[in-house]
Amino acid sequence: MSNLDPLAQTPLWRRALYALLPTLVLLGLVEVIVRAALPDASGVDLSRGFGDAARYLVREPDGGYRTAMFVRDVDEKVIPPKSETLRVVMLGGSNTEGFPSGWLGERLTEAGATLGKTVEVINLGRRGYGSGRVRVLLPQALELEPDLLVVYSGHNEFVEASFRMDLEQASGEVEGGSLAAVDRIARNLASYRSLQGWFGDRAGLEQAERRPQEQTFEHEKFLGLEWEQTVAKFEEYRKNLETMVADARAAGVPILLCTVAGNDFAAPFVSTPPAGLSEAEIAKLNQALTEARKAQPRSLSYLIPRVPEERLHFEDWLKKDGPTLTPEETPVFTAHRSPFDLAPFWWSRPHTWSKRVRPFLTYLRALRVRGLSEADQAAARASIEPLQRALAIAPDHPEALYRLGLVDYAVGDRERGAKLMRRGSATDRAPRKGTQYSNDIVREVSARLGVPLADVEQTIRARCPDGLIGFELMRDECHFHQAPRYVVMLDVAEAVVPVLFPALGDEARAEAKKAWGQALLDLIRNATTAGERELVRGG
Secondary structure (H helix, E strand, O other): OOHHHHHHHHOHHHHHHHHHHHHHHHHHHHHHHHHHOOOOHHHHOOOOOOOOOOOOOOOOOOOEEEEOOOOOHHHEEEEEEOOOOEEEEEEOOOHHHHHHHHHHHHHHHHHHHHHHEEEEOOOOOOOOOOOHHHHHHHHHHHHHHOOOEEOOOOOOOOEEEOHHHHHHHHHHOOOOOOHHHHHHHHEEEHHHHHHHHHHHHHHHHHHHOOOHHOOOOOOOHHHOOOHHHHHHHHHEEEHHHHHHHHHHHHHOOOOOOOOOOOOOOOOOEEEEEOOOOHHHHHHHHHHHHHHHHHOOOHHHHOOOOOOOOOOOHHHHHOOOOOOOOOOOOOOOOOOOOHHHHHHHHHHHHHHOOOOOOOHHHHHHHHOOOOOOOOOHHHHHHHHHHHHHHHHHHOOHHHHHHHHHHHHHHHHHOHHHHHHHHHHHHHHOOOOOOHHHHHHHHHHHHHHHOOOOOEEEHHHHHHOOOHHHOOOOOOOOOOOOOHHHHHHHHHHHHHHHHHHHHOOHHHHHHHHHHHHHHHHHHHHHHHHHHHHHHHHHHHH
16 A cells, blocks of 8 residues: 555646636636626727727617626617618717718608618717727627618827727737737636726726827827838728728728818928938928928927827817807807808807917917918928928928918918928828828729729819818817717718619709708807807908
């Protein structure tokens, strides 16, 4: 009979397994309980939209759905089961989230009235979403049985990239190796995602409360980004759009792509010199830019902030830390044709503005109506020569193009200046708005794949003085003021009607557009005070 301890004869790996077994059983039990008690747990994911395996639309007992996309439960939406009502689903970022989708549904119902059709619009836009997360969400949106998908996405490609970088850093994601494999396995566990979502989302919420979402874009992450890398990022954008179209078509659902309107008076964010320049050339480029910045008057340089904190932000129209302005004190854009003669309607109320808004609009108005003083005009012209030197070294330098465009627009050829400003934005290495470059991708995908297009950028631009979209309609680089969103909805509606109601005749379409115009006029009458209406007439 052996005196050896049986436990000592057991291999070490087996003893370790026995020791872990109760823990594994307990974790398995927790996983089962979480999945049973919290059927939406798979949608609570630190990735907040990046995870292909996560659920962002959760089935309800009545056959409808509830969104699981936001930090706060109050932001989630309950979507009823599909009925005989035609259903349009909108996808995109914060602009889409802010669109008056219910009002759009009413206008589309007016168009379909002669056919006996009613329309509902489900808005699945979410702050910060770029095409990467819209692509992930779209297949789940198809479960809502839409009759049409509308995608308004293009502002947030680098906002989304910045957020993803933060998430990867916070979660310790590793691109390859065993740690990455463990991370991927863990992310398939509802219990793991619930804990991550609970702590991660609340940490994110606390950060969002400290810094408004519109000001969290840390563009220093992209300061060294070269144009070739920007192009590669936008190729991802193109592929995401193509995937959305393919997914919609595979489900037999029509899809409408939209270009997005960007603020032409929001300066480029990142102006990395082109690759291949020598140190001497970079030194000359920087010297020329420094001379131009010093030469340009405040009335122009105020419109080209050097750091994010100096930019006019979404929240500046809502801070209420500025002086209370009467309608008579509000900067008026007297040279503007419609819709800019309705500026008091388009803007938020002046008494809600921060102290930074009024001087910004004052300088912008001087630029729009060529009201620069003689001294400022001379200073602006003095910056032309160094800017031309800079562009001789780096012909696609965003800041140099944009500054020269502003000067031309202020004291030279307005049409040429407008083109240079748009070109400066289009060459931005990390844009935070729709540009000519990104919108041309949407147009190309639409034409090549035969997908309907709502060219919102073009229709808005066509109404603007000199074809430049500015702060008259937008709060920052990409967000509309509340009221112009209704105009955008009418532009989208005009593109939706032929897709949703192909049998609708020209006369019925004309009647619908007439009704839409009346609905917009009713909004104006209800939204403006008597003093503001007088300002509209006399401005």
